[in-house]
Amino acid sequence: MSAQESDERFVALLLANQNRIFRFLMTLVPGRSDAEDLLQQTCVTLWQSREKFDPAAGDFVSWACAIAHNHVRNFRRREATRHAAHAQLSEDVLESLMATRSAHGALMDEWHRALAHCLARLTPQQRALVEESYGGSSLKAAAPGAGRTPNALYKVLRHVRSVLHDCIQKTVHGGGVA
Amino acid sequence: MNASDTEELRSLAEAYVAGELAPGQKAALEERLRGSEEVRLCFLAFLEVHAGLAWEYRGAEAELPQITAEVAPSMWVVRGGVAASRWQGVSLRWALPLAAAVVLLLGMARMWLPDGSPKPAMVKASLHGQWTDGREVTVGARLSPGVWDLQSGLVEIGTDSGTTLMVQAPARFELVDALHARLMSGNVVVRMPEGKSGFVIELPRMRVTDLGTEFGVSAAPDGESRVQVFDGKVRAESLTVPGRRELAVGESVVCKVDGVLSSEKSREDRFIRQFPPRSPGDQPGGALYSHSAVDVIHIVPPVEPVVIDADLSEWNRTDAFRSACLPPYSDTYFVEGMMMYDAQHLYLAAHVGDPEPMRNSASDIMDFAGGSVIVRVSTDRKLGWPLKGTMANARSKSPKQQPLPDSLSERVVSLILSHDARTGEPRIKLQYGFDHRAGESQPSGWRGAFRKDADGRGYTLEYAIPWRLLHCENDPPRPGDEMAALWMVHWSDADGRLCRGQLVEVTNPEARSKPGVTPATFFADGSTWGRAIYLPGK
DSSP, rough: OOOHHHHHHHHHHHHHHHHHHHHHHHHHHOOOHHHHHHHHHHHHHHHHHGGGGGGGOOHHHHHHHHHHHHHHHHHHHHHHHHGGGGOOOOOOHHHHHHHHHHHHHHHHHHHHHHHHHHHSSSSSHHHHHHHHHHSSSOHHHHHHHTOOOOHHHHHHHHHHHHHHHHHHHHHHHHHHHO | OOOOHHHHHHHHHHHHHOOOOHHHHHHHHHHHHHHHHHHHHHHHHHHHHHHHHHHTTTTTTTTTOOOOOOOSGOOOGGGGGHHHHHHTTSSSGGGGHHHHHHHHTTTGGGGGGHHHHHHHEEEEEEEEEEEEOOOOTTTOOOSSSSSEEEEEEEEEEEETSSSSSEEEEEEEHHHHHHHHEEEEEEEEEEEOOOTTOOOOOOOSEEEEHHHHHHEEEEEOOOOOEEEEEEEEEEEEEESSSSSSSEEEETTTEOOOTTTEHHHEEEOGGOOOSSOOOTTTTTTTTOHHHOOOOOOEEEEEEOEEEEEEEOOOGGSSSGHHHHHEESTTTTSSSSSEEEEEOOOOOEEEEEEOSSSSSOOOOGGGGGGGGEEEEEEEEOOOOGGGOOOOBBBHHTTOOOEEEOOOOOHHHTTTTEEEEEETTTEEEEEEEETTTTTEEEESSSTOOOOOEEOOOSSSSSSEEEEEEEGGGTTTTOOOHHHHEEEEEEEEEEETTTTTTTTTEEEEBBOOHHHHHHHTTTHHHHHHHHGEEEEEEEEEOO
């Protein structure tokens, strides 16, 4: 295989799996902007380390997530010296969460697939709030336009996440996504 | 976990996601997470909702490409220099890889896209369309220039030049602008409005220029490029050797590794030109599903020694059955199945249409989902046909509903046949009875072989299974026996892990005509299986 073909294959792998890496990062670092920064750092490292990736030694996602985890460790060290250490889970708890995640990778993908199916079942108002919160401005900025307080909007968002969670569980564990 | 536990955990997860976990809450959450796998899975499920939404809406105002760069180093130029400005001051040593990484990340970093960046196409229709990263294709979404990977389904895209592209998954293509695209793999039908022309589509070995027409193009995994004209004219040019042809209606050329344009016979069914008609009673199984039509499979003795090499030249295919998924997938996802027998073995062979062949990397417990053929047979003539056994009956604990012999028989066997992409070896798993107990993986004594199709869009399998593994070595089937059998084929995603669709064949016509029958019904209810008739030698 030529270097170009090898690079092409690597990029295809990276692109096909970047959502898995991002979701893995968000398990460890729930703040979205932190996870986005870490994904960026991870992708750069993956690219720089691409020659070390050996498909025979294991699957791409495991290798990429191991590198992502290294970035998370550095991030947590930095954060611990600054602030909000109380909001971080302990290392041993994160390790056990990662082990569970790793053992159920296919299930996580099923959940993710079911999300699109469940989003389509939200009311237009609920969908608009999700879009606003995750794709647009902050709840604080969105509140005046919605005629509600940020706190009220946050409660609605919590409810919507709960509805989505229930729908995903029913969809996946009740027979799969058609 | 009861409902109250779940609700409390959900509340803690919300605080975690918001970064507002108080010290007491943190201790409570950690105690729970340390204590149980079930709690950890439940917590991860909450986080998946949050992470999934963040991913889905990373570009809420427009659907963004998953791949926005060609891989070739010469293409590592960020369009419009938008990203480059963010990296001013970065040492030149890192300039290329960083640029590449930045380009790759454009898919999630919408702030790097300039306002009003051109998005020259829109999704007009989708039938079960899904991109490779798992997102559903959204009708109405604008598509930016860049490379797009369609994993499954059929998608119609309209460009701003009025051109319609009908893309059949799996396909990888780059949208360059409203009049220019590249197809790296897969099938696309291009249609221009009447009176317009000039759309150019590049294939790995050929450039095709529309001269006012409708035509189909395909790119095989090895680069073989093909164009077929349905209406009007096109110009086809080889990219590697001098050669140009003008093609009219009904003409087709293929460009292979030598770069030479060669005429070939057109085939109307090679491309999907329009969406299939929809009806309220559409299939429940997703994009890929079949309507079974075969009642009986004839099992015949071989006329010459069977060599297990996935070359079926010694098989007489007159006793084979052919079955396919419903249109428009009937030419892509299909199976030709056949069975033979002698005093020592049951022989199974199949040719399966599969654009992601032999990629099974699924875990043992889900091995069927990564791409497989499952054959279920009864070898106990006393049970006859139809079988009465069911999974529910086999697992019944009720004294009023004792399991029937059919449900528990060790001579009712599931043969799960797959190609393990990690080892490159054929695989077999056997399960007995309707409770699937005592499943055996890779027992000794069987032989199997797989062979990928030359065009990479299917595979052939061939197995010899000793009667001993089917628990009837002392009383194997005889000519004239009629017993139950069922075939199932599963197709996977490109990773060989998740099931994308299935086909069920050789079924009981009376049972399959009942309303509400699903693939799971066939698997769990022996009365739905078809008949296997063992014929004498000719």
